[in-house]
Amino acid sequence: MSALQITHRDPNSQARTGLLKLHNGTVRTPAFVPLATKGTIKGLTPTEISDMGFDMVLGNTFHLMLAPGADRVERFGGLGEFMRWSGPIITDSGGFQVFSMGHGTVADEVKGRAQHGGGRQGRVLKIAEDGVTFRSHIDGSKWFMGPETSMAVQASLRSDIALVFDECTPFNVTRDYTARSTERTHRWLDRCISWHDQHGPGPTMQQLVYGIVQGGVYEDLRRESTQAVASRELGGIAIGGSLGADKEQMYEVVSWATDELDNSAAAGLPRHLLGIGEIDDLIRGVELGIDTFDCAMPTRIGRHGTAIVPVPEKRWRFDLTHATGRDDHSVLVEGCECPCCGQGNSVAYLHHLIRQREQTGPRLITLHNLFFTNRLVARLRQAIEDGNLTEIAAKLRAGAAPWSV
């Protein structure tokens, strides 16, 4: 039985709303999932995250395995207890980070996620059928991560959703490389499921396992991978890997997967789109029937001084480091009730904080960015329930603030 109870469907797209019932609570879908990569949403507290309306956060297996270590988190009773987040948690498998070290700068192409930090000083020593041997970017120590390792760490973290260990293939690899990599990812999928069945945290907790669809930008490989993943006994399906050179290709690649899923026995399972979270991508992703999204973008650009604003022609971004804002008394977005704008913080003040490297600046902008993202997704949910997603999505794409339509 699916953990996702689908509550509404949009008649004009694949979009759906639902309640994703997990061990530590329920996630209202579609939902954006903020990153708590190393056990904290950078600069923020769990209370701030739940106050903004987020139901789930994402922890990273790779980073938490290296520090503070899986055993240490397990002795706390899991990542939620450790970081004082009482709601659901999804954990990334660590595959992306491990392979980023090997792919080097190629990984930069994959959704811009290389800034995670995993690849900078670390080094892959060996990639084999069993898994990957690498050196830690923290202290140079030698580590191994394979399907079983990843699942074991995620069991220790006691996340509500564990993602299987996969290779996130970069964009510029050949069809042949992608095909072989995808096949290995399917073999690893079975090993992950097997490990979880025998050693997972059940029956003390219900940890869902999500398989990951790969296949790069090749339609036949994507569709085959989707069918392969959909045929397993899984709690949900994630879509990963390179999604293309531009947004149009990305949407097409995702649609191959969601089309296959809609025609599979896994149609009712929850679907997660890995590492995607630009405003227009969220709108399209919801239309394609994605239930949950994670992305570093709102927090990453926020702490570097860029705010999300409803201006499509600027990619929904406003760079506060520019001196043009230094006498701007207005808030980031008129009518915004986020913890930053709602308190009347001006563009000029935020510019000052960022220029002076005051940590209050990154924090306030991150809060705004997450708030905006959450309100956008909440507005899409509402539109699906109201049966007017087409109209609302068009307005949001045209630059309407989520609270103004």
Place this chain on the structure above:
Amino acid sequence: MSALQITHRDPNSQARTGLLKLHNGTVRTPAFVPLATKGTIKGLTPTEISDMGFDMVLGNTFHLMLAPGADRVERFGGLGEFMRWSGPIITDSGGFQVFSMGHGTVADEVKGRAQHGGGRQGRVLKIAEDGVTFRSHIDGSKWFMGPETSMAVQASLRSDIALVFDECTPFNVTRDYTARSTERTHRWLDRCISWHDQHGPGPTMQQLVYGIVQGGVYEDLRRESTQAVASRELGGIAIGGSLGADKEQMYEVVSWATDELDNSAAAGLPRHLLGIGEIDDLIRGVELGIDTFDCAMPTRIGRHGTAIVPVPEKRWRFDLTHATGRDDHSVLVEGCECPCCGQGNSVAYLHHLIRQREQTGPRLITLHNLFFTNRLVARLRQAIEDGNLTEIAAKLRAGAAPWSV
């Protein structure tokens, strides 16, 4: 008439409680004043500061003059509007920062305040009777600050309390240097008062001017300086400069000033002790009749990973960067209801955040440190009202948590 309404007096010391009625609100004294040097309490929001019970914050004239600039803040209606703090603000005169650049490492001796950042790349070009010419540490541009400049900037900042421009003499200068510097500080005092009378923000707002007692560690100079300052028309008295080589000398130097004040026409004026805020210093300062304190310590050590704990033999400090804490599941201080401990954040988690350079760590520890400091001062206020300050101060000095006695 004094802005300070003294409400209780301790029969066994000079300690007193009061209500300091300022333009933007009332400060319950004795009070600790957190630093908002560049227009923010580092990493925190005004709401967090007021929620912890603080009534006033301190902004820095030197830093705010350089960035974002006095005119810019004035166009906002003042520092409070700019940083979204609706309560009272006291502004430091900038004298300390300007002279730190000239004194170089000598300034490190003065209360450890050199980390303010003012002196690192900046450079004093000329010290004259009119004021100080210097190069900005931000961009190398040339600036001048004298008594009138400082008061003009503070008028633009629209602080409730403006401090006069003075030279904060370091510890290791001669008696002769101290005497000449103190005399110049007195001449500057008159120029500050004169400028404020003619050009200050009144009558649109009631901005108090505090004179600053100097005189180094020389009893006759301190007492003369106190008398000189007490003889002027002022809103309050601050005690500044080098206070000695150790705590005993510091307490003695402060007592010379407070003794003189008690025997002067300024006995009822509010008294501020500049840059002092160690736990034992706050206890002794309250006993000496100080009404308000400011200090970088709670915020500065917090953001570098050191927490305030009730352990006198460790100078009330606990270094979270040490690996000894990595498996410690307990909170920083048992029974502490601060935003960090109250949410159950463990020593191990804080250690992890600090080691991983996650900004949530500095923020949580800073919140704890400020909360502890505020509760300590609030407990001393209560003890003065209850008439048992001697007993309570002894327990706090022995390592009791403020909420446990």
